[in-house]
Amino acid sequence: xxxxxxxxxEYVWIVIVSAIVAGMAASLAYYGIALDLNPACxxxxxxxxxxxxxxxxxxxxxxxxxxxxNILAGQFFWNPNKIxxxxxxxxxxxxxxxxVVHGFEIVGTNVNVMVIPGYVAExxxxxxxxxxGKYLIICHEYCGVGHQFMKAExxxxxxxxxxxxxxINTTGDLGxxxxxxxxxxxxxxxxxx
Amino acid sequence: xxxxxxLFAKITIAFSFVIMAVGGTFGLLQAxxxxxxxxxxxxxxxxxxxxxxxxxxxxxxxxxxxxxxWITGLAAFVSPRILKxxxxxxxxxxxxxMMLVGGVMATIVILAGxxxxxxxxxxxxxAHPGFYWGAALLILGSWVFIAAFVKQYLQWRRLxxxxxxxxxxxxxxxxxxxxxxxxxxxVITVLKDFIPMSMFGKHVDxxxxxxxxxxxxxALVYFWLLPVVAMWYYLIPKKLGVPLFSESMAKVAFILxxxxxxxVGLHHQFTDPGLAAEYKFMHTILTLIVATPSMLxxxxxxxxxxxxGRARGGNGLLGWLAxxxxxxxxxxxxxxxxxxxxxxxxxxxxxASYQLNMVVHNTAWVPGHFHMTVGNMVVxxxxxxxxxxxxxxxxxxxxxxxxxxxxxxxxxxxxxIFSLAYYYVGLHGAPRRTSNxxxxxxxxxxxxxxxxxxxxGAILMFSGGVAAVYAVLGSLLFGKTKGVAIEGMKIGNPHPxxxxxxxxxxxxxxxxxxxAVLIIVAYIFPFYEIFSRGISPVPPVETGLS
Numbered sequence: 001x002x003x004x005x006x007x008x009x010e011y012v013w014i015v016i017v018s019a020i021v022a023g024m025a026a027s028l029a030y031y032g033i034a035l036d037l038n039p040a041c042x043x044x045x046x047x048x049x050x051x052x053x054x055x056x057x058x059x060x061x062x063x064x065x066x067x068x069x070n071i072l073a074g075q076f077f078w079n080p081n082k083i084x085x086x087x088x089x090x091x092x093x094x095x096x097x098x099x100v101v102h103g104f105e106i107v108g109t110n111v112n113v114m115v116i117p118g119y120v121a122e123x124x125x126x127x128x129x130x131x132x133g134k135y136l137i138i139c140h141e142y143c144g145v146g147h148q149f150m151k152a153e154x155x156x157x158x159x160x161x162x163x164x165x166x167x168i169n170t171t172g173d174l175g176x177x178x179x180x181x182x183x184x185x186x187x188x189x190x191x192x193x
Numbered sequence: 194x195x196x197x198x199x200l201f202a203k204i205t206i207a208f209s210f211v212i213m214a215v216g217g218t219f220g221l222l223q224a225x226x227x228x229x230x231x232x233x234x235x236x237x238x239x240x241x242x243x244x245x246x247x248x249x250x251x252x253x254x255x256x257x258x259x260x261x262x263w264i265t266g267l268a269a270f271v272s273p274r275i276l277k278x279x280x281x282x283x284x285x286x287x288x289x290x291m292m293l294v295g296g297v298m299a300t301i302v303i304l305a306g307x308x309x310x311x312x313x314x315x316x317x318x319x320a321h322p323g324f325y326w327g328a329a330l331l332i333l334g335s336w337v338f339i340a341a342f343v344k345q346y347l348q349w350r351r352l353x354x355x356x357x358x359x360x361x362x363x364x365x366x367x368x369x370x371x372x373x374x375x376x377x378x379x380v381i382t383v384l385k386d387f388i389p390m391s392m393f394g395k396h397v398d399x400x401x402x403x404x405x406x407x408x409x410x411x412a413l414v415y416f417w418l419l420p421v422v423a424m425w426y427y428l429i430p431k432k433l434g435v436p437l438f439s440e441s442m443a444k445v446a447f448i449l450x451x452x453x454x455x456x457v458g459l460h461h462q463f464t465d466p467g468l469a470a471e472y473k474f475m476h477t478i479l480t481l482i483v484a485t486p487s488m489l490x491x492x493x494x495x496x497x498x499x500x501x502g503r504a505r506g507g508n509g510l511l512g513w514l515a516x517x518x519x520x521x522x523x524x525x526x527x528x529x530x531x532x533x534x535x536x537x538x539x540x541x542x543x544x545a546s547y548q549l550n551m552v553v554h555n556t557a558w559v560p561g562h563f564h565m566t567v568g569n570m571v572v573x574x575x576x577x578x579x580x581x582x583x584x585x586x587x588x589x590x591x592x593x594x595x596x597x598x599x600x601x602x603x604x605x606x607x608x609x610i611f612s613l614a615y616y617y618v619g620l621h622g623a624p625r626r627t628s629n630x631x632x633x634x635x636x637x638x639x640x641x642x643x644x645x646x647x648x649x650g651a652i653l654m655f656s657g658g659v660a661a662v663y664a665v666l667g668s669l670l671f672g673k674t675k676g677v678a679i680e681g682m683k684i685g686n687p688h689p690x691x692x693x694x695x696x697x698x699x700x701x702x703x704x705x706x707x708x709a710v711l712i713i714v715a716y717i718f719p720f721y722e723i724f725s726r727g728i729s730p731v732p733p734v735e736t737g738l739s
Binding site: 006007009010013014017018020021024025028029031032037038039040041042043045046047048075099100101103105107108110111112113114116117118119120121122123136138139140141142143144145146147148151153 | 242309311315317318398400403439442463465470474477478485492493542547550551552622633635728730734
């Protein structure tokens with residue numbers, strides 16, 4: 001059965017395949033390490049029984065352009081369900097669930113994080129400079145019969161033209177894409193101020 | 194009743210197609226109901242929570258039940274004929290009883306609306322205990338079958354020292370090794386967490402149970418597709434009448450699947466908070482490695498096809514392609530499933546690419562991807578292989594060749610339309626697993642047209658599915674018992690099944706130990722992180738009741 005005719009091509013192919021895999025791995029490592037672009041990885045355990053005392057949903061401004069946004073998810077709501085931020089540069093999200101697993105997605109951006117009961121997800125989003133207008137927030141993990149009704153709205157207002165950069169996208173389309181190059185997920189633990 | 198190999202295979206394989214009819218119909222209903230602003234006539238309109246009930250059934254039936262039944266059936270039929278050693282009849286009977294009782298029990302609970310938890314059944318959402326017991330029984334039943342299979346293999350090995358394992362058997366062994374790797378963590382968490390949660394209200398840590406689930410969830414993928422890969426390696430050279438381009442490289446591919454199909458589960462949890470970036474990245478690298486055996490397979494099979502085509506008189510750069518036995522539905526189906534799997538596999542690399550995953554995680558991109566991989570392997574792969582089994586196992590003539598061709602054609606075209614539309618809306622953020630994506634009219638306008646197009650794809654897929662079920666079940670019920678429309682597998686013919694003995698490739702015990710070490714290394718860190726931080730259990734939430 002052994003047939004060595006043409007087997008050299010197979011070795012060539014193995015080298016090509018290995019090079020493809022190594023190249024992909026290297027590029028992912030470059031983005032992860034050099035550009036610090038990583039998925040949300042930080043979480044702090046929290047007792048779901050004591051959420052009302054220990055977790056206050058809402059938006060708090062920590063400095064110019066710096067916001068802390070605490071969001072509580074539950075069947076079938078996001079609290080707060082309307083978030084307005086002026087000229088955000090750095091948004092520190094803290095999100096948890098009071099019941100089952102939910103999925104936090106800001107449509108049209110790369111913000112995509114699982115919301116796991118018992119844990120507060122903590123991550124930082126630096127929105128692209130041309131992010132502006134209303135964004136739809138949905139739940140992307142099945143959470144029960146009313147899953148499809150779970151939504152919220154994020155509005156980014158731009159007052160300072162210097163901050164908003166040269167290429168302002170003013171379409172206001174909810175489905176627009178953010179520019180990945182400005183996007184950053186850092187697993188930063190946010191201290192309660 | 195005495196259960197021999199043939200009876201076992203007949204029952205499990207025929208049952209798979211009954212399940213396919215049910216699960217496929219639900220799939221069509223889902224695809225139609227997800228189209229925004231489309232009003233459907235009464236019977237087709239599926240409102241919540243029925244939508245999630247049939248979605249659960251679609252996932253469990255097509256992704257868990259069919260593969261278990263069909264693969265064990267295929268192995269029960271093929272292996273005794275190739276190895277010429279019988280399977281243990283008592284284990285076969287026990288396995289069949291456990292798998293049927295378990296599968297039927299879980300399905301009844303789902304259809305009764307007592308387990309609207311989808312096929313991932315993430316805690317703390319809880320279903321009726323019958324769902325978990327049924328699933329556990331189904332899986333333990335498959336373990337009993339594997340015990341019989343391994344016993345048979347070892348017996349063959351004792352009788353045939355110094356002979357290479359036939360490639361079909363090698364592939365099936367790899368399939369079952371991967372299945373044991375996959376289901377062990379699932380059985381652990383179902384027994385330790387889910388059954389106590391649903392029966393006694395045990396509080397469980399959700400991050401921990403998710404990690405156990407995906408420890409299972411990705412290796413499951415390779416269980417689905419490895420038997421089809423084994424049959425590409427086995428049947429394609431046979432149909433062409435030439436030896437496989439490189440049998441040793443085929444075995445290397447299976448070894449890579451054994452090694453790397455399980456320690457990759459965190460790529461389903463990239464967006465889970467509470468798992469460190471380093472561990473997620475380690476699983477990313479392992480996921481890229483598990484793409485290599487598929488690339489080796491693609492090369493090996495295409496090279497075999499070229500060799501076969503040239504032997505049949507095909508000349509020039511691409512002349513060999515025209516000389517393939519395309520008129521044989523089994524051959525056509527095997528090659529079609531490989532092409533579609535190649536495209537679906539590439540989109541899987543995008544899912545697995547760490548940062549890119551943030552764009553597509555839990556969006557419609559994901560069902561676009563897995564219908565091209567597992568959906569294709571089951572509906573094109575399993576079904577066309579079953580056409581060959583009609584002659585060998587069921588002793589029936591295929592009722593209609595037209596049905597077989599339409600099945601392959603309609604389903605493939607429908608799949609391309611459906612999946613491309615889902616890829617597109619997924620990139621634009623449309624969620625998966627959601628009965629209605631209108632969001633009170635706030636949905637981006639970019640979602641609407643592709644979702645309408647996806648429904649056309651789904652209708653074509655459904656038509657192809659109807660043709661497939663008709664071709665198989667119709668032949669079983671009404672097919673002639675004499676004559677052959679499609680040739681069978683021609684086991685043992687024309688050349689002997691056994692091959693050269695390569696001690697390194699035949700030492701599967703060593704590779705299983707390596708795989709176990711790799712799995713432990715890949716999972717000890719994330720579990721250490723979860724437990725050292727202190728778990729955070731939460732109470733169960735009843736949501737399966739409708």
